[in-house]
Amino acid sequence: MNMAKKNKLLIIGGGNMGYAIANGMSSHKNVKKSEIIFTESKPERIRFLTKNDYKTFSNIEAALKNNKQKTYAVLLAVKPNDIREVLKELKSHILRDTIIISIAAGIKIKKLSACLPANQPIARIMPNTPCQIGKGMSVITFNKNVSKSQKSTVIKIFKSVGKTTILPEANFDLVTAISGSGPAYFCYLIELLIKSGEKLGLNKKISEELVLETALGTIYLLNNCALSPEALRATVTSPNGTTEAALKVFQKRNWNNIIYEGVKAAKNRAAQLSK
Incomplete structure (x- = not known):
């Protein structure tokens, strides 16, 4: 499946993990760098991402206004403490069939969905630091609104930075402790x-x-x-x-x-x- 054809992946947060996922996808030829856009607040990271050929904006509204193509997925790669503010800004700018992918540790799907439009497709992921070199282990769970093709998209994203497995969200505290x-x-x-x-x-x-x-x-x-x-x-x-x-x-x-x-x-x- 060419998940990025004529569409964009928005990554909110250009830190080590967000950057690693983007690089994993582009190096595996899943998407081109031009099909990934970032939002990042730190000027030094904006310069770094831009230097590495990723289009980067300082806020979500600017990123989506400049993106005339549909955003098929939004990856939340920010710290857990920043999630609520990010979702508040994101809520009024995304389509209801856009999948929200969160790698924020400790933030359950129930909390994410409470800040988003009803029936928003959501995936929660627990990756680990070896994802930064393509040798990670990512555990994935979905809410009931995620389609089969969206599940395939998420799995493909995280297979580009290592191995994946799907587990119920009830296992995520233990997954966090192990992997x-x-x-x-x-x-x-x-x-x-x-x-x-x-x-x-x-x-x-x-x-x-x-x-x-x-x-x-x-x-x-x-x-x-x-x-x-x-x-x-x-x-x-x-x-x-x-x-x-x-x-x-x-x-x-x-x-x-x-x-x-x-x-x-x-x-x-x-x-x-x-x-």
């Missing part, structure tokens, strides 16, 4: 391994290289072999060996419960923020 916050957990583990290498005698550069390449190789191996993480771990863990010695310490310190409680805390916080 949304997940990159920070992995970074924390990597950070601790690098520091351990340094404390035990490696210089920082060597420790970083060993840890980062090991992490990258392990993920690649898991994605390209038939083994589960548990099974792959077992292949590295020889009885009475070095790996087992480390794992026994982790298990004694109850790592399993520490990780579980951390994810649970993130899920509970996501639920609080979405109220």
Whole structure:
């Protein structure tokens, strides 16, 4: 489906994620850069987007007035605190069959629809930071007003920056805790391994290289072999060996419960923020 033929995608918010999505779409030839328009309030980001061949306006009214073609989708890539004001401005300027796509963390479809015309098609997405390099994981949910072709459009947009899956919105607090916050957990583990290498005698550069390449190789191996993480771990863990010695310490310190409680805390916080 050529979702952008003679139409435009409006991205409200030209920060890292909005820019990454635009670049992902244009690099995958889903749309041309000329078929994407941005609104952005920060002068330095306006200059950056313009320099990278994206038509950019300082407000929604100006963007839509200058766009003589139909806007088939509006992507909300602003901070959650800014959503209400953005929707207030957007409400009087969009067609009722234009799909609104929100990546604002913690903002439920019910809240979005309360600020929009009745029966507006809405998609809510939980992407994560690796979308910025085309290796993200985006979880998608839709309200009942989204058509089959609009669903296909949304999936295609987010497949341009990684992988996608569709889940009920009831799962989104947990999704936020797993894939949304997940990159920070992995970074924390990597950070601790690098520091351990340094404390035990490696210089920082060597420790970083060993840890980062090991992490990258392990993920690649898991994605390209038939083994589960548990099974792959077992292949590295020889009885009475070095790996087992480390794992026994982790298990004694109850790592399993520490990780579980951390994810649970993130899920509970996501639920609080979405109220």
